[in-house]
Amino acid sequence: MNLLERVRHGIIVSCQALPDEPLHGSAMMAHMAKAAEQGGAVGIRANTGEDVRAIKRAVSLPVIGIVKREYEGSEVYITPTSNEVDELAEAGADMIAFDATRRKRPAGQTLESLIAYMRSRDILMMADVSTLEEAVYAEKLGVNCVSTTLSGYTSYSPTGGGPDFGLVEQAAKKLRLPLFAEGRIETPEQARQMLSLGAHCVVIGSAITRPQLITQRFAAAATKGSAQSHGHEVKN
Numbered sequence: 001m002n003l004l005e006r007v008r009h010g011i012i013v014s015c016q017a018l019p020d021e022p023l024h025g026s027a028m029m030a031h032m033a034k035a036a037e038q039g040g041a042v043g044i045r046a047n048t049g050e051d052v053r054a055i056k057r058a059v060s061l062p063v064i065g066i067v068k069r070e071y072e073g074s075e076v077y078i079t080p081t082s083n084e085v086d087e088l089a090e091a092g093a094d095m096i097a098f099d100a101t102r103r104k105r106p107a108g109q110t111l112e113s114l115i116a117y118m119r120s121r122d123i124l125m126m127a128d129v130s131t132l133e134e135a136v137y138a139e140k141l142g143v144n145c146v147s148t149t150l151s152g153y154t155s156y157s158p159t160g161g162g163p164d165f166g167l168v169e170q171a172a173k174k175l176r177l178p179l180f181a182e183g184r185i186e187t188p189e190q191a192r193q194m195l196s197l198g199a200h201c202v203v204i205g206s207a208i209t210r211p212q213l214i215t216q217r218f219a220a221a222a223t224k225g226s227a228q229s230h231g232h233e234v235k236n
């Protein structure tokens with residue numbers, strides 16, 4: 001079965017921790033991926049060649065690789081150039097995800113040249129987009145699937161706070177390619193809703209693999225709760 005058939009209607013878990021996060025490190029991300037596999041995930045999304053390697057050793061799920069790297073003079077940071085593509089291909093990523101916006105890219109590369117390079121290397125391509133127009137353009141350029149990853153993270157896409165149900169619904173209707181729902185999906189109900197809107201599968205990151213953010217949500221709710229119950233006497 002090919003990768004896209006394998007992940008159909010399933011949950012992909014994004015296992016990422018940047019250097020400033022408490023769970024940073026490939027060993028930790030491999031444990032996270034194992035937990036995701038045990039829980040029924042159909043695939044993993046991971047950052048850096050090193051993490052992709054460690055995760056591939058730990059699980060038998062397909063791994064979608066990205067490299068987050070910042071370059072001066074460009075806002076594009078998800079697999080911005082062919083250097084990051086090479087790093088991921090060498091690590092054995094089963095598919096490579098990349099920023100498919102038309103924003104200025106580093107090293108004189110363009111969206112079109114990056115896609116042509118990946119095609120020449122026979123790499124499965126996942127286009128991370130922020131709008132419907134970008135999704136349609138990526139399909140035209142010949143990528144293998146599209147993800148709503150960047151909605152709310154470009155200056156011109158809506159930042160409603162929650163998941164972008166509207167973009168998923170419109171893109172799933174408009175595209176012939178599989179559309180992945182990704183970004184700020186926090187509950188099983190939201191994931192189900194994405195699938196019912198036509199998403200091919202759903203990518204969940206922070207709600208599963210960033211415990212500091214999960215704790216923050218509970219802590220905020222607790223603070224709110226204690227403010228509401230203000231006036232109740234606490235007996236020792």
Ligand SMILES: CC(=O)N[C@H](C=O)[C@@H](O)[C@H](O)[C@H](O)COP(=O)(O)O
Nearest residue numbers: 014149153183184185204205206207
């Ligand atoms: C915008 C950006 O850089 N997104 C990144 C892409 O790989 C990750 O930081 C996200 O965790 C991932 O997209 C999953 O989304 P969420 O963590 O919201 O479930």
